[in-house]
Amino acid sequence: MWSGQPHPDEGDPPPLEAVPVPWKSVGPCKSHRESPRGLAETPGGEEGPAAAQLDVLRLRSSSMEIREKGSEFLKEELHKAQKELKLKDEECERLSKVREQLERELEELTASLFEEAHKMVREANMKQAASEKQLKEARGKIDMLQAEVSALKTLVLTSTPASPNRELHPQLLSPTKAGPRKGHLRHKSTSSTLCPAVCPAAGHTLTPDKEGKEVDTTLFAEFQAWRESPTLDKTCPFLERVYREDVGPCLDFTMQELSALVRAAVEDNTLTIEPVASQSLPTVKVATVECGSTNTCALSGLARACHHRIRLGDSESHYYISPSSRARITAVCNFFTYIRYIQQGLVRQEAEPMFWEITRLRKEMSLAKLGFFPQEA
Numbered sequence: 469m470w471s472g473q474p475h476p477d478e479g480d481p482p483p484l485e486a487v488p489v490p491w492k493s494v495g496p497c498k499s500h501r502e503s504p505r506g507l508a509e510t511p512g513g514e515e516g517p518a519a520a521q522l523d524v525l526r527l528r529s530s531s532m533e534i535r536e537k538g539s540e541f542l543k544e545e546l547h548k549a550q551k552e553l554k555l556k557d558e559e560c561e562r563l564s565k566v567r568e569q570l571e572r573e574l575e576e577l578t579a580s581l582f583e584e585a586h587k588m589v590r591e592a593n594m595k596q597a598a599s600e601k602q603l604k605e606a607r608g609k610i611d612m613l614q615a616e617v618s619a620l621k622t623l624v625l626t627s628t629p630a631s632p633n634r635e636l637h638p639q640l641l642s643p644t645k646a647g648p649r650k651g652h653l654r655h656k657s658t659s660s661t662l663c664p665a666v667c668p669a670a671g672h673t674l675t676p677d678k679e680g681k682e683v684d685t686t687l688f689a690e691f692q693a694w695r696e697s698p699t700l701d702k703t704c705p706f707l708e709r710v711y712r713e714d715v716g717p718c719l720d721f722t723m724q725e726l727s728a729l730v731r732a733a734v735e736d737n738t739l740t741i742e743p744v745a746s747q748s749l750p751t752v753k754v755a756t757v758e759c760g761s762t763n764t765c766a767l768s769g770l771a772r773a774c775h776h777r778i779r780l781g782d783s784e785s786h787y788y789i790s791p792s793s794r795a796r797i798t799a800v801c802n803f804f805t806y807i808r809y810i811q812q813g814l815v816r817q818e819a820e821p822m823f824w825e826i827t828r829l830r831k832e833m834s835l836a837k838l839g840f841f842p843q844e845a
Contacts, residue, residue: 796837806825
């Protein structure tokens with residue numbers, strides 16, 4: 469670097485190491501390094517700063533252009549990413565709506581299936597009861613007809629030409645007695661054959677009319693309050709009443725210890741009832757009563773023919789139960805099954821039909837507690 473202007477009559481300047489000239493800057497080093505041609509073209513040093521400033525301006529303008537192009541490119545990429553994100557959000561929302569619709573349809577289908585199954589079971593039970601009733605009536609009619617046939621055979625066998633039976637030949641009676649006796653006999657015969665409904669001794673009863681029913685306002689109000697927020701908590705008024713009036717008495721057996729275990733298993737839905745198998749089972753003792761015998765009910769302690777047995781939870785022990793005990797446990801299980809369906813939202817009915825179904829199940833528990841149960845086939 470030069471310390472001053474060069475002299476034309478002098479030769480090449482000596483190397484910088486040989487010239488004892490103090491170091492002095494005549495301008496920005498950056499401009500001299502970036503534009504050496506300007507230094508050569510302007511030996512006077514007057515146009516050097518202007519050229520350096522021009523170069524700086526050019527560099528700044530090119531940097532600004534690069535920055536603007538980079539900013540535009542980033543904006544385009546950001547816009548494109550936002551667009552793709554919005555499309556993905558719309559797709560996720562659509563898929564979420566499809567999933568919710570499928571879940572709703574699945575719940576409705578499950579509820580309708582459970583309701584239809586419950587209805588089919590109820591109809592099957594009603595048909596079975598009606599068939600059993602008709603069978604009993606038919607057997608009664610057969611017995612009555614057989615008795616009448618036997619009586620007619622007896623009358624026919626005791627009538628001979630020498631000694632005719634006046635019951636079979638009313639025309640042989642005296643005129644004063646023939647008329648009334650004849651009419652009375654005819655009435656008796658036709659009444660026993662054509663009007664069996666008035667002959668209770670022959671095994672016939674009148675068909676009862678449809679039961680009248682009326683909603684109890686107190687019970688219905690408790691049920692509606694429970695239906696607003698279904699729960700299996702025994703402290704709510706509705707279930708507290710059912711436990712006190714139906715469930716408790718129905719599961720109150722002689723063997724108190726086993727009764728408590730059965731009640732807990734019914735509430736937890738872990739009780740299993742199964743027919744008695746032919747293989748031998750482990751003998752289980754409860755309150756000094758042998759429960760491994762098919763001739764003793766483990767709950768009542770009475771000597772009864774036991775065609776079923778129960779198992780509590782995951783236990784391998786089995787307890788033999790009589791038909792009456794089985795009917796009581798089944799009635800309570802049916803009640804709990806229905807209220808669980810209501811709690812899970814599987815019963816889609818109005819309040820009143822649901823209330824009457826619960827009332828019917830409570831009636832079954834009461835009848836089972838009183839000793840009424842269907843005969844086993």
